[in-house]
Structure formats: structure tokens, C-alpha cells
Amino acid sequence: MSGTSLDSVDAVAFEFDAAGCAMLASHSEPFPLPLRQQTLALMHPGADEIERLGRLDLELAELFATAANNLIDQHQLDRQRIRAIGSHGQTVRHRPEAGFTLQIGDPNLIAERTGLCVVADFRRRDMAAGGQGAPLVPAFHDALFRAPGTHRVIVNIGGMANITLLPGNTEQPAIGYDTGPGNVLLDYWIHRHQALSYDRDGAWAATGTLVPELLQQLLRLPFFSAPAPKSTGREQFNPDWLQQRLVETGFDNRAPEDIQATLLELTAVTISNEIKQVAATGSEVFLCGGGSHNSLLTKRLQALLKPYALATTASLGLDPDWVEACAFAWLAGCRLDSLAGNMPSVTGARGERILGGIYSP
Structure with a gap:
């Protein structure tokens, strides 16, 4: 998870089943200053936006993949036990009044760099159903x-x-x-x-x-x-x-x-x-x-x-610093289990929807 503060990428290993859940490990990957500045600049209209967006889409994906790999390596996690990476992506525009939202950080590249399944693009299905796409x-x-x-x-x-x-x-x-x-x-x-x-x-x-x-x-x-x-x-x-x-x-x-x-x-x-x-x-x-x-x-x-x-x-029972990252791990699990991830009472969508796309390793 990388939020609007753009201070770091939060990565967690989150395990859950019908009996309960637990956060197994966490890692914070610093956001390089030049990348932060470029991302902030893209959040507002400017010249050459499509070219800059395309480049940042890849650079951010590299950062997210590094965060995931560092979490796994530093805590010696078994990659065979990891069902998926839930990647929220970096929001660069959120315009619910216009019916669109945009998160970048190419999940294809994250899957390639980590060798793991990636679930991403959580917000747009809710928005397609008339919702705000947020908060999730x-x-x-x-x-x-x-x-x-x-x-x-x-x-x-x-x-x-x-x-x-x-x-x-x-x-x-x-x-x-x-x-x-x-x-x-x-x-x-x-x-x-x-x-x-x-x-x-x-x-x-x-x-x-x-x-x-x-x-x-x-x-x-x-x-x-x-x-x-x-x-x-x-x-x-x-x-x-x-x-x-x-x-x-x-x-x-x-x-x-x-x-x-x-x-x-x-x-x-x-x-x-x-x-x-x-x-x-x-x-x-x-x-x-x-x-x-x-x-x-x-x-x-x-x-x-x-x-x-x-x-x-x-x-x-859950550290306040990691709640949002855990939430997107949980949402990835919902997607893999074909369960709805949105709440119409929150977003205003016409009904429950399965959120996110699956990108195989």
C-alpha cells in the first residue's frame, strides 16, 4: 500500500481463514525522493502526461516489487505459501464526480519480478457499478x-x-x-x-x-x-x-x-x-x-x-500503522475466493461486486 502521503510503501504478510487472521510480518520500503516528486507532479494536469504516466507506471511497479521481495527475504517467508500479492497501486487521479479513478504500478511487472500472483485494480469495478470506488x-x-x-x-x-x-x-x-x-x-x-x-x-x-x-x-x-x-x-x-x-x-x-x-x-x-x-x-x-x-x-x-x-x-489486535496494507491483502483474498470486496452502503455502488484483476506469475 502506498497512500496519498507518498512517504513509503507498506508491505505486510497477512494470513487469514475462517478461524481468524494474523499479521505475520511487515516492511516499509522508502519512497525515493525523485520518484515521489514525479508522482506528485503527475497528480495535477501538466505537459506530456501520457509519456510520464507510462514511465511512472513501470518505475512504481519496480518499487512495489522490491517492497514485496524485501519483505519476503528479510522475514524468510516461504514463497510457496503466498497465494497472492494484493497491490493497491498509487492513485494519481481520483475523480468520482467524473466516474473514474486511476492507480498505477503495473501488476504485470510486479508478477514478473516476484514470481507471484498479483491482484490489483480494486477500485474501478465498484465505480463501474455507480460507486465512489472509495473508501474500500x-x-x-x-x-x-x-x-x-x-x-x-x-x-x-x-x-x-x-x-x-x-x-x-x-x-x-x-x-x-x-x-x-x-x-x-x-x-x-x-x-x-x-x-x-x-x-x-x-x-x-x-x-x-x-x-x-x-x-x-x-x-x-x-x-x-x-x-x-x-x-x-x-x-x-x-x-x-x-x-x-x-x-x-x-x-x-x-x-x-x-x-x-x-x-x-x-x-x-x-x-x-x-x-x-x-x-x-x-x-x-x-x-x-x-x-x-x-x-x-x-x-x-x-x-x-x-x-x-x-x-x-x-x-x-492490529498495529495502526499496517491496517490499510492488511486491508488490501484481505481484498486480494476476497478476489481469489470470488467474494465481493465492496460495500454498497459505503461506496454507493448498485450492489456487491468482486473487485480486482488477477495477474498470474
């Missing part, structure tokens, strides 16, 4: 974390943030959708001003002062008040969008740390607002993704979500 991880959350009689919310904070509501009544379907930016704007802003890849524990944001007027202007974006199903990405939340908002609101000369504090509050408020709208008071809330390590963000969520109980998915 709620189906995994439902399979792994649902507890009869207990209302739970799983919050994934990656580059973007999404929530999954798991009702205690097992007859009620799960719902889930993107809430808006997770780390993407925070990471961009600190990299621009301090050349750091992320704001560890929200330390820099903690030195700033919230700008309430700016926060209110940002919250007026129609996406935040739009009903589910909904999904988003860098097409909406990107440096150009942020800079335009700062200029329009007259806060472009405000101290950078104040902007960082406000961006952190934007993430916290948009997540907590959605949880309070859809989840019963006192529901258990579990965080996963890189944002779960941001202690200031966690404190703000705790304050905004009282009296909801807040923890990470580690409390449920």
Missing part, C-alpha cells in the same frame, strides 16, 4: 473489528482521513466515507517552511495559535457538508487549493505555525463532526494510520469527542 477499507474493518452489541468507529488518518461506522446491531450495514484531509496539508506546510516530511507529535502546530476565522472559511468547502457516499484526494486538498484559500481570506501573511495549528484543527474538527453525526454517543473510536501517532491531533480528537472512548486499533 471499511469492508475489512467490518470483517475484522465488528463486535455485536458494541458501537465502534474506525478512523483511518493517512494523507486523507476516513471513518467506518460499525453498528452494534449486526443486521445494520457498516457505513464509511472520507471526511477530508488527514495529514496531507500538515505535511505539505511543514515541508514548505521547515523542510521536514511531517510534524512529529504536532510539535510545530503546538507553537502556533488557532486562526478561527480561517478555520471557518476552510470549513465552508461544500465537500464537508456533502452527504455520504463521498471520497476525496489531492485533487481537492492540495497546495494550490490551500494557497488560494489563504490569499482569499487575507491570511497568507499569517505566521506559518498559526496556519499549521489551524490545519491540524481542520483535520480534528472534520473527523469529529462526522463521528458525532453518525455514531451513538459513547461509541468506541479506534484510530489507525500515520495520524494516530500525532499526539496533539489525538488530544484534540479526545477533547472534541467526549464522551466517546478513544484508542488505537492496537487495542483490537
Whole structure:
């Protein structure tokens, strides 16, 4: 799994059957800076796009294959026991309003380099059936974390943030959708001003002062008040969008740390607002993704979500750093077993669909 943050490729060995599941091993493959820059550039319109896309499709596949091979070799995994690699690919455009999404990282090349079956292209079948193609991880959350009689919310904070509501009544379907930016704007802003890849524990944001007027202007974006199903990405939340908002609101000369504090509050408020709208008071809330390590963000969520109980998915037996990678291993298993991988109650698709294509070794 390589998400919108583009910081690394997460690879896991995930084993599951009817009796249960377990994460056997994990590996994080660094994202080379030049490749990251080229991929970020492709996420926005530009010259010679088809040529650049074709080259990146192969370069990213090489990186994904390296991540898989390094995971296998470092942990001495038996290749004969590996049914498949589930490769999400790198999203370079997600335009549900136009009916398309695009993930690259050629699965043919991954199969060739690893000698293993690859399952990829998970999102487009759901989109063909009228769905958003995202988020897809709620189906995994439902399979792994649902507890009869207990209302739970799983919050994934990656580059973007999404929530999954798991009702205690097992007859009620799960719902889930993107809430808006997770780390993407925070990471961009600190990299621009301090050349750091992320704001560890929200330390820099903690030195700033919230700008309430700016926060209110940002919250007026129609996406935040739009009903589910909904999904988003860098097409909406990107440096150009942020800079335009700062200029329009007259806060472009405000101290950078104040902007960082406000961006952190934007993430916290948009997540907590959605949880309070859809989840019963006192529901258990579990965080996963890189944002779960941001202690200031966690404190703000705790304050905004009282009296909801807040923890990470580690409390449920799965390290919060690896939940999304495990989800795509699970989705690959669903494809091999001819089981539906989407949830119409989440994506808005016309029905359940088997997701992904199979690329034999």
C-alpha cells in the first residue's frame, strides 16, 4: 500500500481463514525522493502526461516489487505459501464526480519480478457499478473489528482521513466515507517552511495559535457538508487549493505555525463532526494510520469527542500503522475466493461486486 502521503510503501504478510487472521510480518520500503516528486507532479494536469504516466507506471511497479521481495527475504517467508500479492497501486487521479479513478504500478511487472500472483485494480469495478470506488477499507474493518452489541468507529488518518461506522446491531450495514484531509496539508506546510516530511507529535502546530476565522472559511468547502457516499484526494486538498484559500481570506501573511495549528484543527474538527453525526454517543473510536501517532491531533480528537472512548486499533489486535496494507491483502483474498470486496452502503455502488484483476506469475 502506498497512500496519498507518498512517504513509503507498506508491505505486510497477512494470513487469514475462517478461524481468524494474523499479521505475520511487515516492511516499509522508502519512497525515493525523485520518484515521489514525479508522482506528485503527475497528480495535477501538466505537459506530456501520457509519456510520464507510462514511465511512472513501470518505475512504481519496480518499487512495489522490491517492497514485496524485501519483505519476503528479510522475514524468510516461504514463497510457496503466498497465494497472492494484493497491490493497491498509487492513485494519481481520483475523480468520482467524473466516474473514474486511476492507480498505477503495473501488476504485470510486479508478477514478473516476484514470481507471484498479483491482484490489483480494486477500485474501478465498484465505480463501474455507480460507486465512489472509495473508501474500500471499511469492508475489512467490518470483517475484522465488528463486535455485536458494541458501537465502534474506525478512523483511518493517512494523507486523507476516513471513518467506518460499525453498528452494534449486526443486521445494520457498516457505513464509511472520507471526511477530508488527514495529514496531507500538515505535511505539505511543514515541508514548505521547515523542510521536514511531517510534524512529529504536532510539535510545530503546538507553537502556533488557532486562526478561527480561517478555520471557518476552510470549513465552508461544500465537500464537508456533502452527504455520504463521498471520497476525496489531492485533487481537492492540495497546495494550490490551500494557497488560494489563504490569499482569499487575507491570511497568507499569517505566521506559518498559526496556519499549521489551524490545519491540524481542520483535520480534528472534520473527523469529529462526522463521528458525532453518525455514531451513538459513547461509541468506541479506534484510530489507525500515520495520524494516530500525532499526539496533539489525538488530544484534540479526545477533547472534541467526549464522551466517546478513544484508542488505537492496537487495542483490537492490529498495529495502526499496517491496517490499510492488511486491508488490501484481505481484498486480494476476497478476489481469489470470488467474494465481493465492496460495500454498497459505503461506496454507493448498485450492489456487491468482486473487485480486482488477477495477474498470474
